[in-house]
Amino acid sequence: MTAIKVPFIDLKQRYEEEKSELLACVERVVSQGHFVLTQEVSEFEEQAAKYVGAKHVVGLNSGTDALMMALWAHGIGKGDEVITTPVSFVATTGSIVHVGAKPVYVDVRDDQNMDPGKVEAAITPRSKAIMPVHWTGRIADMNAIMEIARNHKLLVIEDAAQTMGAYYHGKHGGSFGHAAAFSAHPLKNLNALGDGGFMSTNDDEVARKVRLYRTHGLESRDSCVLYGVNSRLDSLNAEVLKYRLGRLKSIVDRRRKNVELYRKLIKQGPIRIPAEQPHEHNSYVMFITQADARDKLKNYLAQRGVESLVYYGTALHLHKAAEKLGYGKGDFPVAERQCDRVLALPHHQHLTEDQVAYTAEAVNKFYGA
Numbered sequence: 001m002t003a004i005k006v007p008f009i010d011l012k013q014r015y016e017e018e019k020s021e022l023l024a025c026v027e028r029v030v031s032q033g034h035f036v037l038t039q040e041v042s043e044f045e046e047q048a049a050k051y052v053g054a055k056h057v058v059g060l061n062s063g064t065d066a067l068m069m070a071l072w073a074h075g076i077g078k079g080d081e082v083i084t085t086p087v088s089f090v091a092t093t094g095s096i097v098h099v100g101a102k103p104v105y106v107d108v109r110d111d112q113n114m115d116p117g118k119v120e121a122a123i124t125p126r127s128k129a130i131m132p133v134h135w136t137g138r139i140a141d142m143n144a145i146m147e148i149a150r151n152h153k154l155l156v157i158e159d160a161a162q163t164m165g166a167y168y169h170g171k172h173g174g175s176f177g178h179a180a181a182f183s184a185h186p187l188k189n190l191n192a193l194g195d196g197g198f199m200s201t202n203d204d205e206v207a208r209k210v211r212l213y214r215t216h217g218l219e220s221r222d223s224c225v226l227y228g229v230n231s232r233l234d235s236l237n238a239e240v241l242k243y244r245l246g247r248l249k250s251i252v253d254r255r256r257k258n259v260e261l262y263r264k265l266i267k268q269g270p271i272r273i274p275a276e277q278p279h280e281h282n283s284y285v286m287f288i289t290q291a292d293a294r295d296k297l298k299n300y301l302a303q304r305g306v307e308s309l310v311y312y313g314t315a316l317h318l319h320k321a322a323e324k325l326g327y328g329k330g331d332f333p334v335a336e337r338q339c340d341r342v343l344a345l346p347h348h349q350h351l352t353e354d355q356v357a358y359t360a361e362a363v364n365k366f367y368g369a
């Protein structure tokens, strides 16, 4: 096969595709000379709330802040425990630690999402919330998780950072729990020009508190009712996100098409692709395979011009920062085994069928299939 380049991500191509509309967004916001909490932010919030199926969306400057504020606004802090998963980006655990609570992990299922069957054993009198992660844009098993939460009177804060465009039994991610945190980081499907994020909730009081907290607790210019932070979604990014929300479906559809083609072409066995269940509509922020001899495969692909990434090689309980939590190797065997095997293949919306086919062929060749 003739060598071709297959980049893992191509944000420059995205810019080329959207250039005139993005520049029009810049022009609209910059020309009016107002950049903070303008109507672009509230318009985006309304549109995103409708898309997600929540009563409120509050625009913030990252998914991490959205997680922290969702916990804080529900009164979760010192002495509380939050049940979560060791398979995620570090910010999931970080947000729990930053509000003063203790992360308590439960292992994952084969699809890398929280195993609801393991949650009840992790509940203690200090448990206050469950924080499932919709990893890669596959919604965790929310029917089971919500039932456990109801039975034990626990809150559910969804880490929906990777969830825009993902559905479970026809319902959009982030609309199941008491609140959800979304990221608009440049590598997400709905992405800002830099950092951005938002929180969704149906609870008027939680939305009101987070709206205050994101802007120093200022009720008006001269009245501070609580001490908050500066975590406002920029007007410029709100305008960009409004535009990109209209294109989200096409981005997700193109990614889904590439994943489908991979499923057809890659001979599974030594490399596995977790199946998409009939009730799932995954948004594929990442396309993660589980591969034997993962590091060798990664090098083999790199030599052939294919970029792939290990997302992630270390389970959250085994990071240095987690030492104080008291976990060790072997505590979450499914997650740990996956961390040795996970490899994300390029699947972004700008890839051609030839690039996907070339990558799949290289994978098959590596395994001698």
Ligand SMILES: Cc1ncc(COP(=O)(O)O)c(C=O)c1O
Residues within 6 Å of the ligand: 061, 062, 063, 064, 065, 088, 089, 091, 092, 133, 159, 161, 162, 182, 183, 184, 185, 195, 196, 197
């Ligand atoms: C699962 C998960 N949680 C939290 C975050 C944090 O989001 P942000 O980078 O917007 O702070 C991310 C994204 O990077 C993520 O993928």
